[in-house]
Amino acid sequence: MQPLDIRRIRPGDVLQKGLYTRHGIKLLGAGARVSEGLLRALREMPASDLFFADSIEELQRARMLSPAKGVEVGQRTNRDLVTVGGFVVAEEGDEIDPLHSQVFDLGAYTGLGERETARARAQRIKLADRIVSEHERKWAELALRIPSGVSPIRLADQDEPGWGDEAWVCRVRAEGTERFRDVLTRVVAGVATEVDEANAIIDDLMERVQRCPSQFPQLAVLGLRTHDDLAEHAYTTAVLSIAIACRLRWTHEEARIAGLTGLLCDVGMGLIPQELRTTDRPLNDAEINRIWRHPAMSVVLLDGMRDLPEIVRFAAYQHHERENGTGYPNYRKGARITDFAKVASVADAYCAGTLPRTERKPRRPYDALAELIMLGAQGMYDRRIIRALAEAVGLYPIGSFVRLSSGDVAQVMGVRAGTLDRPQVRVVQPISGGGLLGQVIDLSRLAPGDLSIIQATEGPGSGYSARVA
Template sequence: MRLISINVLKAGMVVGRTIWNEAGHPLLQKDAVVSERIIDRLRQLNIRYLYIEDKISTGIEVEETVSPAKRIKAVKNITDSFIAVKQVKSGQASYVLDQQSKVIGSIVEDLLNSILDSKEILTVLTDAYLYDEYLYQHSFQVTLYSIAIAKEMGYSYEDLRLIGIGAMLHDVGKLLIPSEILFKPGRLTTEEFEVMKQHTRYGFDLLRNLHSVSLLVAHCAFQHHERIDGSGYPRGIVDFEIHPFAKVIGVADVFDAVTSNRVYREKMLPSQGIAIIEGGSGKIYDARVVEALKRSIVHYPNGCIVVLSDLRRGIVSKQNMDNPARPWVRVFQEDETMLTATYEMSLAEYPDVQVEKVETDYVTYVE
C-alpha cells in the first residue's frame, strides 16, 4: 500500500487501510473503490492522507504498534473518564478524577505492555481514525510517544508506568478551560492563549491531592510546557528545575501536535515533525530526549514515496530497526525514468544518499 495526499486522490483508486470512527465503526473500508462522493466526504472530515493499493506498492504492509481495536477501546475509555470529570463542578473534579484513576492506570499498563512486547519501531497512523475532540486522541498519542521515548532512554517499568500516566493526564487541566476557547476552530488571540496556558496550573491542582496518583504525575501536567532555556510556561523554569518525566512528555506533546490534523494548520509527516524538534535540541528541548525520539519513532512510514539525493525515487518498503532514519526503499525510478524492474536498498548501507523529500502528491506513475 502507498501513502498519498487527499489532494491527489482520484476516483477509481482502491483504499489500502480502513478508516475508523471513535465508536470503532469503519467509515471507509479497506479495498473500497474511491468515488468522487467519497473524496468530497474525506475532505469534509479533514482527512489529509490515506493509504491506497497499487502495483508500485504491492506487498508493502503498514502495521501500527497498537492494534486498531486496542486504540479505539483506549480512546473511548479516556473520553469517558475525561467527560466524567468535565461534567461536575470544578470543586468536585479531583474527587471524580480519583475515581477514574484505576481506569486510566489500566489503559496505560495495556499500552505500555503493547510497546514493550513489540519488536518494531513505534508507528502511529493518526489519519486512520476520526475523533470528535482532539484532546482525547492527543492524550492517547502523547502517552504512546512518551512511553516509547522513555523506553529508549532506559527507564524502569515503574517509571514507564508513571510517565505513561503523566502523559495520559498531562492536559487534564484543559477540562477546566472555557469551551469557546478550548474548541475554537482557529488560532487563539493573545488574550485567549493566556487563558489556555492556565491549563498547566489547573492540571496540577486537580492532580496533586489525589490519593491514587503520584505527585510526579501532577508535576508532569504542571511542567510539560516548560523549556530548558526558561522560555516555557507557567513558571519559566530552566533545565535542572524541570522534572525529567516532564521533559519527555513535553517533546512527545509537541511531536503529536505538529503531526496531527488541526483545522488551522496542515499536519506534518513524522520526518518533518522530528526535524522541527531536532532544531530545538539542546536549546529548548533536552538533547537526550530528542535523540531518544529519533531512535524510537518511525521517520518515514512504510508506503511513502521518497526522492533521494541522487535523484532516484522509491517507496519505503520496511523499517531499519537499528536506524529509523534510514529505512529500506524500493527504487522504481532513476533519472526520471521508470525502471522495468524495481529493487530494494537499505539507506543504512549508503550513508552518502539522503532522503531529500517525501512525495505524498506523486501521481505520474501510470498503472
C-alpha cells in the first residue's frame, strides 16, 4: 500500500493498483486509465486520504479498517459497511437485507478512524459521475436504433415438445434465479466477475425461446413470484426482454444483448437498502437521490464484469429514461434513448406491475398490460415496444385467467404470433358440462363462434386483484 502522490499522475496513465480512500472505498480499479476529467476530480479530494493498494485487505493490515463480524439480516448498522470489493453497500443506519447479508458473507469492513465527511462523500459521488462521463464518450459512438427484420432470429413455427407444466416452469425460473443470484452477489460486492457466467444464463433462455416461442414468456409470469427479490426480478426481466426482441424481429445476437441488458440493468439497486426499495412512505431528498443514483452505480459496478459489451452498460444507465423526458437520471427523450434501454424499461415495468407488493395482492397480468398500453399512448413508453410486449404475452397475457364463452374459467398458457386474442388456454374451473379440468385448448385453431374469450377474470384462489394501483 502506498499514499497517492497526485503530482505523479498524468492524463493517460493506467493504474497498476486500485485507488482507495482510507475508509476502504475503491475509487478506481487497477487497469483504469486516468483522463483529464478524472484527474481534476481526484485533485479536489484530500490526497492524504487516498491510497494505492492491491486489495482492501492491505488497508486492513495498515489498521485503517476492521472486519465487520456477525452482519445479520435485520440489524441496523452503526457505521458505513464496505464490501470486499470496496463498495459502500450499507450506509450508517441502514437495515441489513438478505442480499446485503450474502454480499457481506464475502467480506465486510468498517473504518477505524473518523467517519467519512459529507464533503468527502460528495467528492466521491462526483468522481463516480466522472466515470460515467468517460463511458458516455464511448456511448456517443454507439447506434441507438436497432432495425427490425434484418436477419431476424429463427423461431420454431410451433412449440416443440418438452415444455413442462406450471411446476416445471417455476422450477426452471428458480434455478435460473439462483444462478444469477451468485453473479449478482459478486457484482454488488465489487468482485471481478466474468460475463460468461451471465451469458450462460442468457444462452439457456435463447435456446428455450427458439424451441417454444409461444410458451416462453411463462418463465416470467406463471406461478407465484417472490416480493422484492432482485435476482428473480432480473431473471424475469431478461425473459421478457428476449421475448420482446424476438417480436421486434431483431437478430439472434441483438436478442441476446436485450436479454443480457434485462438481466444486468438494475444491479445498482443492490446498493439500495430493501426498506427504501419497497417503502410506501414518501422519501426524503437524500433517499430520492440514492434511488436516482442507482443507474450510475450500475455502470460503476458493471465495470468489474470483464468483456461485457459497452452497449449493456449504456442501456443499463438509460433504462429508467422515458419517451417523454420524464425519466431519470438525465431526462432524456425517446430520440436519445437506445432501443435496448427501451426494451428493458418495458420488460422491467411489466414484471414490476405483476409482482406482489406489501400493500396489495399481485395485479392481474391483464391489468398490468392495460396500464402499460395506456402509458404508451400517453407518450411515456415507446409504443413499438409495448406492441411487441403484447405480441409476446398476448392481449390476455400469459398467466391471466379468462372466462370462455362456454362458461369455463381458463388460464392463458401461450400465444401465437398473429392471434393475440386467441391464445392457448388451460381449463382450471370447468362450469359447462363439456368442460374438462386441465384440458389445454388452442383457441387459434377454433372458429370464434365455437369458443372464444368473453372477459378477463379472477382465477380460483389466484390472489389477483383487479384494481390498478
